[in-house]
Amino acid sequence: xxxxxxxxxxxxxxxxxxxxxxxxxxxxxxxxxxxxxxxxxxxxxxxxxxxxxxxxxxxxxxxxxxxxxxxxxxxxxxxxxxxxxxxxxxxxxxxxxxxxxxxxxxxxxxxxxxxxxxxxxxxxxxxxxxxxxxxxxxxxxxxxxxxxxxxxxxxxxxxxxxxxxxxxxxxxxxxxxxxxxxxxxxxxxxxxxxxxxxxxxxxxxxxxxxxxxxxxxxxxxxxxxxxxxxxxxxxxxxxxxxxxxxxxxxxxxxxxxxxxxxxxxxxxxxxxxxxxxxxxxxxxxxxxxxxxxxxxxxxxxxxxxxxxxxxxxxxxxxxxxxxxxxxxxxxxxxxxxxxxxxxxxxxxxxxxxxxxxxxxxxxxxxxxxxxxxxxxxxxxxxxxxxxxxxxxxxxxxxxxxxxxxxxxxxxxxxxxxxxxxxxxxxxxxxxxxxxxxxxxxxxxxxxxxxxxxxxxxxxxxxxxxxxxxxxxxxxxxxxxxxxxxxxxxxxxxxxxxxxxxxxxxxxxxxxxxxxxxxxxxxxxxxxxxxxxxxxxxxxxxxxxxxxxxxxxxxxxxxxxxxxxxxxxxxxxxxxxxxxxxxxxxxxxxxxxxxxxxxxxxxxxxxxxxxxxxxxxxxxxxxxxxxxxxxxxxxxxxxxxxxxxxxxxxxxxxxxxxxxxxxxxxxxxxxxxxxxxxxxxxxxxxxxxxxxxxxxxxxxxxxxxxxxxxxxxxxxxxxxxxxxxxxxxxxxxxxxxxxxxxxxxxxxxxxxxxxxxxxxxxxxxxxxx
Numbered sequence: 001x002x003x004x005x006x007x008x009x010x011x012x013x014x015x016x017x018x019x020x021x022x023x024x025x026x027x028x029x030x031x032x033x034x035x036x037x038x039x040x041x042x043x044x045x046x047x048x049x050x051x052x053x054x055x056x057x058x059x060x061x062x063x064x065x066x067x068x069x070x071x072x073x074x075x076x077x078x079x080x081x082x083x084x085x086x087x088x089x090x091x092x093x094x095x096x097x098x099x100x101x102x103x104x105x106x107x108x109x110x111x112x113x114x115x116x117x118x119x120x121x122x123x124x125x126x127x128x129x130x131x132x133x134x135x136x137x138x139x140x141x142x143x144x145x146x147x148x149x150x151x152x153x154x155x156x157x158x159x160x161x162x163x164x165x166x167x168x169x170x171x172x173x174x175x176x177x178x179x180x181x182x183x184x185x186x187x188x189x190x191x192x193x194x195x196x197x198x199x200x201x202x203x204x205x206x207x208x209x210x211x212x213x214x215x216x217x218x219x220x221x222x223x224x225x226x227x228x229x230x231x232x233x234x235x236x237x238x239x240x241x242x243x244x245x246x247x248x249x250x251x252x253x254x255x256x257x258x259x260x261x262x263x264x265x266x267x268x269x270x271x272x273x274x275x276x277x278x279x280x281x282x283x284x285x286x287x288x289x290x291x292x293x294x295x296x297x298x299x300x301x302x303x304x305x306x307x308x309x310x311x312x313x314x315x316x317x318x319x320x321x322x323x324x325x326x327x328x329x330x331x332x333x334x335x336x337x338x339x340x341x342x343x344x345x346x347x348x349x350x351x352x353x354x355x356x357x358x359x360x361x362x363x364x365x366x367x368x369x370x371x372x373x374x375x376x377x378x379x380x381x382x383x384x385x386x387x388x389x390x391x392x393x394x395x396x397x398x399x400x401x402x403x404x405x406x407x408x409x410x411x412x413x414x415x416x417x418x419x420x421x422x423x424x425x426x427x428x429x430x431x432x433x434x435x436x437x438x439x440x441x442x443x444x445x446x447x448x449x450x451x452x453x454x455x456x457x458x459x460x461x462x463x464x465x466x467x468x469x470x471x472x473x474x475x476x477x478x479x480x481x482x483x484x485x486x487x488x489x490x491x492x493x494x495x496x497x498x499x500x501x502x503x504x505x506x507x508x509x510x511x512x513x514x515x516x517x518x519x520x521x522x523x524x525x526x527x528x529x530x531x532x533x534x535x536x537x538x539x540x541x542x543x544x545x546x547x548x549x550x551x552x553x554x555x556x557x558x559x560x561x562x563x564x565x566x567x568x569x570x571x572x573x574x575x576x577x578x579x580x581x582x583x584x585x586x587x588x589x590x591x592x593x594x595x596x597x598x599x600x601x602x603x604x605x606x607x608x609x610x611x612x613x614x615x616x617x618x619x620x621x622x623x624x625x626x627x628x629x630x631x632x633x634x635x636x637x638x639x640x641x642x643x644x645x646x647x648x649x650x651x652x653x654x655x656x657x658x659x660x661x662x663x664x665x666x667x668x669x670x671x672x673x674x675x676x677x678x679x680x681x682x683x684x685x686x687x688x689x690x691x692x693x694x695x696x697x698x699x700x701x702x703x704x705x706x707x708x709x710x711x712x713x714x715x716x717x718x719x720x721x722x723x724x725x726x727x728x729x730x731x732x733x734x735x736x737x738x739x740x741x742x743x744x745x746x747x748x749x750x751x752x753x754x755x756x757x758x759x760x761x762x763x764x765x766x767x768x
Contacts, residue, residue, distance in 0.1 A: 140351050140398065143231045148201045151227040152208050153192050155220050163215065164188070170211045175199070202235045229393075230351060236387035237352055241342040245335035259488070265336050266476065266484040267303060268329045268515060270322065271295035274472035276621040277325045277456070279513055282637055283506045284697030284755075288594070295474060303337050304346040307402065307449050309469050317468040318449055319440065323456040324473035325635045326552065326616040327516030330453045333473065334406050341402075350449070352388075352401035358411040358436075358454070359559075360384055365413065365432040374429035377444050394426065399447050403439070408454025408462075409613045410559060411436070417463050440466050457612040457620040457632065475513040484515070488522050497535060498525040504538040507638055507701070511544075514635070520547060542708025542762050545642040546718045552616030553578070553722075560614045570722050578723065580604045581611060581618075582647025585640045586659070589702065594640060595621065595633045617643070638701055645705035652683050653715060653724065653731065660686035680710065681736045688744060692752070700755045707741070708762035710734060738764060 141147055159167060168191065172183045182194050195204045205228055212221035225232050248261040273295040280287030280294070301309065309317045324330055334355075340346040341353045364380065365373075381388050393399050413433055420437040423430055423444055430438075438444040440452070440462065452459065452467075464470070476484065482499050489495040502521045503509050512518045524544070528534045553574065557563040584604045588596055601608050612618045612632045617639060621631040634640040651657045660683060687706055691699040709715055716730045738760065745756045 139348050140230060140400075142228070143234055143351060145196070145201050148205050148228055148231055149192060149196060151224055152196075152205065153189065154227070155208070155212070155224040156188060156192065158220060159217070163217065166215050167211055167217075170214055171195070171207065174211065174214075175207060202231065202238070205231060206235060233388055233391065234352060237354065237385065238342040240385065241338040241353065241355075245339045245342075248332065248335065261332070261335055261339060264484070264487050265332070266480050266487065266515075267336070268333065268476055268480070269300050269474040270303060270306075270333075270471050271299045271474050272301055272309070272469060272471055273299040274323070274470060274622060276619065276633070277323075277328060277472050277474060278619065278621070278633060279475075279510055279636060281510045282697065282701075283510070284700050285695075295472075300474075301471065303333050304340055306337075306451065306469070306471065307347065307350070311468045316449075318442065319467050320449070320451050320469045320471060321459060321462065321467045322451065322453045322471045322473060323459050324475075325514070325619040326455060327514045327548075327635070328473045328475050329515040330473060331406065332515065334404055334451075334453060338404070347402075349400060350402045351399060353404065354381060354385065354388070354401065354448075355404045355406070356380065356384060357404070357406050358409075359407050361432050361436060362411050362413075368432075373431055375432070375435070376427050376429045377435050377439065378426050379429070380432075380435065394445065394447060396447070400449070401447065402449045402451060403445060404451045404453075405436075405439070406451075406453040407559075408452060409458035411458075412560070412609075415461065417461075417466075442466075455613050455619065457609070457618070460620055460630070476515060476518060477513075478509075481509075481512050481518055484518050485522055489526070494526065494529055497529060498522060501525060501535055501539060505541055507541055508539065508544060511636055511638065516551075517544075517548065520544065520551070537761070537765060540708065540762055540765055541758075542642075542705055542711070542714050543718060545639065545705065546709075546714050548639075549578070549617070549642075549646075550718070550722055556614050556616055575723055577606065577610065577615070578643075579647060579650055580606050581615065582643040582645075582650065584611075585634065585643035586647050588640060589644050589699070592698065594637045595631050597629055597631065601632075641701040642705045645702050645709060648683075648687075649706060649709040649715070650723070652679070653728070658683050658686060660690065680731055680733045681740055684710075684737050684740060688740075692748075696751060700752075704755065704759045704762055707737075707759040710737065711763050711765075734763060 156164065156167070168183050172178055172180060178195070178198060182198070183191065186194070192204075195207070199207060205224070209221045209224055209232075212218070212224065245261060247258045248264070249258050275294055306320050306322075307317060309320070311317055322330060322333070337347075338353055338355070341348075341350060347353075361380070364375065364383070368375070375383075378391070381391070394401065415433055415437055417437060420434050421430070422441070423434065423438045424446075426444060435444065439448075439450060452462070456472075485499050485502075486492075486495045489498070498521065502512060502525065508517075508521070512521050521544075524547070525539070528539075553570065554568045557568055557570075557574070558565075581604075584596060584600060584606070588594065588600075598608055601611050612620055616635075618632055618634050621633055623629065623631060634643065648659055651659050656679070658679065684703075684707065687699070687703050691703050710731050711734075712730045715724065716728075720726055720728065741756055741760045741763075745753045745760070748756065
């Protein structure tokens with residue numbers, strides 16, 4: 001005996017007679033509310049109610065004769081119970097020949113204060129009247145409660161009495177949240193009403209489809225799927241986005257390290273006026289004069305409001321570009337936007353949110369064989385989202401949806417914006433390069449809103465006339481940093497300690513404006529505060545910059561070269577890249593500039609994209625700074641100073657060369673161990689000379705980083721195995737360097753002495 005037969009035998013004896021009796025019952029008060037149909041339709045429905053089927057006949061239940069096709073229940077998202085004091089109107093007719101109460105027409109009893117069913121939610125194209133409507137948007141009519149309710153009701157109406165009973169039993173067996181009483185009591189509308197209330201409209205639809213298939217009613221299941229196709233596809237997209245973005249994995253992805261996104265998320269500032277995204281603040285010197293102004297607060301826009309912006313002719317923005325420096329939070333912003341839509345907290349008027357990342361396009365481009373290097377955009381969508389099949393309505397006037405194209409920097413091919421052939425049919429096959437160009441042009445997926453995200457050095461190739469709104473993520477304000485660090489920890493005292501501790505270093509507090517660095521502050525200090533006595537001294541700065549370098553280099557290997565976690569070993573090319581970037585940074589310091597150009601990169605033997613995009617250490621600035629030439633800089637001027645110090649230290653540590661010595665002294669590797677103490681002191685002496693011979697701030701941070709790299713913790717514990725071999729000996733002679741710094745502190749004024757004290761602490765402070 002199969003499972004269906006067993007279920008039937010269990011319930012049939014005790015429930016069969018009772019269930020047959022229910023068919024003879026008049027409809028419950030759930031269906032007796034006055035609807036918005038015309039009086040003629042109501043009278044026609046009343047006449048049809050009189051033709052109740054014989055319960056003994058195994059015909060179709062024909063329950064549409066009992067109610068109108070629309071769900072006439074006073075449904076709210078909170079409960080389906082009638083509000084207190086609501087009047088219930090009984091529209092039942094007496095049996096033929098039986099007396100009626102004062103021979104009145106039942107419809108004469110309709111009261112004027114009878115509660116009305118809710119209006120169908122209007123499509124987003126209609127005016128949004130309330131603040132909540134403006135924030136959330138409105139569902140498309142084919143995705144709202146009314147349409148789904150009516151569709152489920154229509155499909156179940158065609159079932160025979162026995163089929164409906166099997167369907168209910170299957171529903172009861174598969175859904176833990178329903179009780180036998182909820183499933184079996186009442187008529188069809190009561191049942192549909194109850195499952196929608198308990199499961200929600202989307203879950204009720206999906207369970208109905210799956211259970212129809214399980215009892216062999218595949219035709220009815222397919223009909224229901226087609227009637228609610230937009231809701232069906234939306235449900236699968238929502239579930240996929242929830243699975244992908246509900247949990248955030250920060251930094252380099254590692255197993256077991258995760259947090260709920262909603263718990264720790266703080267929305268960064270996004271501006272419609274871009275200036276490059278680099279914070280001009282510095283611990284020692286004033287920001288250089290620039291024509292690029294830091295955006296004002298009145299230019300900021302919320303992430304969920306990006307597609308409510310209007311362009312000059314008061315038309316809604318179609319194509320929005322968002323960029324920022326590495327680590328500024330673009331991927332997390334995409335995740336939060338997607339999660340808010342998937343959980344219906346915002347932008348409900350967007351019928352679909354489809355993620356077509358450039359990383360996916362790049363993989364498709366590389367995997368296509370030479371004989372068939374073409375796909376249509378619909379094939380790409382189905383490849384990424386298999387449930388999105390036959391979406392012919394994407395071209396409909398009332399279909400407003402969003403395509404998120406993030407990680408533009410992952411697409412490593414140059415796109416031909418001028419000569420790429422024009423494609424205006426979603427089914428036309430073309431090379432991925434051509435598809436991307438036509439999506440952004442607006443000839444493909446014409447009804448879609450497009451959100452493009454990527455690092456500025458990559459997205460700058462997109463012609464400005466193809467972008468409606470150009471936005472830039474500015475990162476955290478001081479209040480946002482505190483909020484983020486507080487949200488991450490359930491221990492309020494630990495959170496307060498971390499918030500106050502990182503502010504003791506002005507440079508670290510400036511850099512923590514980047515969400516990535518703020519995450520690192522939280523991660524590092526959480527670990528440090530486990531040790532007893534930590535927090536007495538201000539934190540050290542150099543280890544943070546070393547860790548940023550390591551994480552960004554590992555991310556580069558993962559995202560752009562496809563390396564797995566166990567393959568993150570730095571090759572000689574990776575080490576040479578960092579050394580040459582440090583050499584370029586050092587030359588920039590000598591020229592007293594914080595920007596560089598394409599020719600500077602080539603002079604160092606480097607590739608422009610490798611340095612300005614993939615390294616995660618640099619970004620592109622708007623071209624106003626340099627008469628139209630592409631202008632670049634490091635993610636912060638202190639990172640330029642750190643990279644310069646790293647280059648100087650690497651040449652000393654690996655090549656035994658002091659590049660700060662005007663004479664270019666070179667120590668033989670054979671006698672390195674005997675003279676290392678002297679050479680370390682000589683290196684710092686040369687750095688001190690440059691510092692005191694320059695304006696305050698030109699070399700002060702460079703000196704601090706150089707002293708920090710001399711510490712065993714940085715060059716042996718952190719960088720060993722990455723930039724330096726494991727068996728490289730530690731730097732010796734630091735006692736002499738310490739005496740040199742102490743003597744220099746005593747001889748110099750306070751403004752120099754305070755930084756020298758920090759230099760000394762960077763070199764000798766023990767990590768608890």
